[in-house]
Amino acid sequence: MEKILEVNSLTKFYKNGRGIKDISFDIYKGDIFGFLGPNGAGKTTVMKSITGLNMFKSGKVKILGFNIKTQFEKALEKVGAIIETADAYEYMSAYNNLKIASRFYSDIKKSDIDKMLDVVELKEFKNEKVSKFSLGMKQRLALALALLSKPELVILDEPTNGLDIEGTVQMRNLIIKLADNKQTTFFISSHLVHEIEIICNKVAIIYKGELINSGEKVTNIKKRYASLEDFYMSEINKRRHQSNE
Incomplete structure (x- = not known):
């Protein structure tokens, strides 16, 4: 399958010491790829780095085979995005x-x-x-x-954040319809586990600036766990336990 987005060892730190470290994942044509994590985990920083709104310290980003640093206009030519607002x-x-x-x-x-x-x-x-x-x-x-x-890739940062039930359902159905009918590829961040479970076919989890699960199929996760929320909390709790040791 065609790779739409390749992120390799993406690293970006702010002056306050927060940021993202060694983020790597691939998104393929037709995916609705969920990027899940608590508020402040680094989701928006990753998305800003991918779209050129942030200068990242190290790593490589390719969109449709074009390097975001050396072929910026070509890389962003087929990208649509809503980030933060x-x-x-x-x-x-x-x-x-x-x-x-x-x-x-x-x-x-x-x-x-x-x-x-x-x-x-x-x-x-x-x-x-x-x-x-x-x-x-x-x-x-x-x-x-x-x-x-x-665009061939659409990047949405918390697209249902703040919406009521009706607005959430409308946005959710639009994304699913566009992915099904036009083979548009979506990269969607959220802290709402239930929304990611309904919309996305793959998921990556970010916690405190580090990726703790990368691009696993939601269907495979649900063979091992009753719900995506159970899996999410299991992964987060593992990381919390490791950081406290």
Whole structure:
């Protein structure tokens, strides 16, 4: 299978001593890859390093075979991302937000904008100001912005964080539908074990900046454990025990 993302020995430390150490994993075409860990574990740092928002100390990142450091534009050409916040111009309509974003690409038509709004279930609200949107609607608009360039890899940092039950289900179903129908590859971080279990086919666990499980299939985990949560807590408790010895 085609490798979409290769992360090898990724290391990044901040001045306060926190960061990530020796992170390695691969993501293949069509995966919905879950990146699971407590708040502050290093999930966002990894995602920022992969997308060039952070300069990392050592390691190597390749996207679709292109090195993020030496072939930056090529590496990011087929990547869409929402990291930390879902940014949009709140005083503008959903349609105009996508229209402005489309100027960065040479092959986006007006029909593509309408189609994308339809995909994220916002077409009937296309002319409303974003300031009037619920958090779930803003998250779906951000997803539309990330998908506008027709990326092969979509990176989502805590995409259901803060959403109510309805918003969570809508976002979850959108991700699953896009992965099934278009073979879009997703890399999704979360601290919510249940969400990762429902959405993802593979999972990696990060704890205190280190990877403690890398890319195992959720189906294989559930052959050994009653749920992904049992597996997650088992791995976390092992690491806690080791650090206390």
